[in-house]
Every structure is written in structure tokens, then in C-alpha cells.
Amino acid sequence: MSVAVQHRDLAHHFDSLEQQSECFTLGMWVFLVTEVMFFGGLFAAYAVYRFQHFEAFVAGSRQLDVALGAINTVVLLLSSLTMALAVHDAHAGKKRGLVANLLLTIFLCSVFLGIKFVEYKAKFDHHLIPGAGFQFEGPHAKAAQLFYLLYFIMTGTHALHMVVGAGILAVLVAKAARGRYSAEFSSPIEVTGLYWHFVDLIWIFLFPLLYLLGGHAAGGHFMGGR
Numbered sequence: 639m640s641v642a643v644q645h646r647d648l649a650h651h652f653d654s655l656e657q658q659s660e661c662f663t664l665g666m667w668v669f670l671v672t673e674v675m676f677f678g679g680l681f682a683a684y685a686v687y688r689f690q691h692f693e694a695f696v697a698g699s700r701q702l703d704v705a706l707g708a709i710n711t712v713v714l715l716l717s718s719l720t721m722a723l724a725v726h727d728a729h730a731g732k733k734r735g736l737v738a739n740l741l742l743t744i745f746l747c748s749v750f751l752g753i754k755f756v757e758y759k760a761k762f763d764h765h766l767i768p769g770a771g772f773q774f775e776g777p778h779a780k781a782a783q784l785f786y787l788l789y790f791i792m793t794g795t796h797a798l799h800m801v802v803g804a805g806i807l808a809v810l811v812a813k814a815a816r817g818r819y820s821a822e823f824s825s826p827i828e829v830t831g832l833y834w835h836f837v838d839l840i841w842i843f844l845f846p847l848l849y850l851l852g853g854h855a856a857g858g859h860f861m862g863g864r
Contacts, residue, residue: 659825666829670836677840680792684847687784694781698774698789700852701766706757707849710750714838717746725831728824733817736827740811743834747804754797761786789848796844799837806830 688695720742727735765773768787776782810830813819819827 659828662825662829663832666832670832673836677792677795680788680795681843681847684788684792687788688851691778691781691784694778695785696852697776697778698782698785698852699848699850701764702789702849702852703757703760704849706753707845710753711841711845713746713750713753714841717743717750718835718838720746721831721834725824725827728814728819728827729821731821733814733819736819737811737814740807740814744804744807744811747800747807751797751800751804754793758790761790792844792848796837796840799840803830803834803837806833 720739724736724739724743727733727739761767765771766786768783768790772779772783772786774782807830810819810826813826
């Protein structure tokens with residue numbers, strides 16, 4: 639009687655790699671739902687305070703660097719592409735392509751974080767960090783500080799998610815280089831791809847809400863503007 643050989647990456651409590659992959663995917667979706675609720679709370683707070691202090695939020699938004707924000711948007715869109723290509727290469731069993739695209743994703747993540755650091759430093763240099771040293775010219779200084787508080791919380795939390803994602807990608811690169819992933823077993827790449835696309839999607843909402851408010855408001859109030 640022959641004994642079936644168990645795949646090295648199949649956990650003992652699963653009957654097959656397919657079942658394990660489905661569980662991984664379901665677990666990631668459940669996690670992403672909790673993330674939606676978390677960021678949803680931040681977006682709700684932003685919407686409420688923006689309605690109450692629209693002019694101050696417009697004034698605060700005009701101090702943000704739209705060009706750097708736009709560049710970072712392109713960078714993240716490219717990282718979504720390289721992550722999608724990594725998933726494709728994993729399914730196809732292309733080890734070199736998988737490693738290369740994972741490394742490209744990490745590189746693009748580093749570019750995004752580097753640009754974000756430049757933005758944060760500029761806010762520090764211009765005393766736009768909420769707190770005792772906050773300085774803002776104009777009649778909306780107090781409410782503008784609220785805009786920057788939300789700006790740093792929302793973009794900082796997003797950046798933290800990217801740092802975590804980069805760490806996960808680094809682990810995947812190390813394992814992929816050793817040939818751990820194949821067409822038969824690629825679920826870790828797939829669920830990481832879901833996480834990465836979610837983080838990119840969050841930025842797609844953050845960019846217009848934070849960076850483009852000032853420019854759009856010049857043509858008329860909207861989304862609670864009075």
C-alpha cells in the first residue's frame with residue numbers, strides 16, 4: 639500500500655493545499671474587513687471635521703505638496719503592478735520573475751516612504767506639527783491644526799502599513815529565492831498581494847481628500863463646503 643507524501647508547506651491541520659490556501663485567503667479578507675472599519679473611522683472623523691471647519695481644511699491642504707503626493711500616487715500604482723506580476727509569476731512557477739517583482743515592489747515602497755519622509759521634514763521645518771510649536775498664518779490657525787493632526791494620523795498609519803508590508807515582502811523574497819513557492823503552493827504571495835492592493839487603495843482615497851482639497855475648493859465648495 640502506497641503512502642501519499644505530504645507537501646512540506648501543508649500544515650498538519652489541513653487536508654490539502656487547496657483547503658489551506660482557501661483558509662489563508664479567507665483569513666486575509668477577514669483582516670482586511672477590520673482594516674476597512676479602522677480606516678473608515680478615520681475617514682468619518684475627517685468628513686465630520688471637514689464639514690465643521692471647511693475653510694481651515696482648505697487652507698491646510700494648500701500647504702501640502704501636491705506634486706510629491708502625485709508622484710507617490712504613481713509610485714504606489716506601479717507597486718500594485720509589480721505585486722500583481724509577482725502573483726502571476728508565482729502561479730506560473732517563475733522563480734526569477736517572482737523574486738525580481740517582489741524586489742521591485744520593495745524598492746517602490748522605499749521610494750514612497752522616502753518621499754513621505756521629505757514631506758514630513760518640510761512640515762517640521764515650517765512648524766506645522768500639531769502641538770505647542772504649531773505655527774499657521776491666517777484666521778483658521780486653530781482649526782488648521784486639526785487638519786494636520788488628521789493628516790499625520792492618516793498618512794502615518796498608512797505609512798506604517800507599508801513598512802509592515804515591506805517586511806513581509808522581504809521574508810517572501812528570502813523564501814522565494816530558496817524555491818519555496820511554485821504553481822502548486824503560492825498562497826502566501828497571493829494573500830500578501832491582497833494586503834498590498836488594499837494599502838494602495840487607501841492612498842488612492844487619501845491623496846484627493848488631503849492634497850487636492852485646496853485646489854478643487856478654489857472652483858467651489860463641495861462635500862460639506864458652505
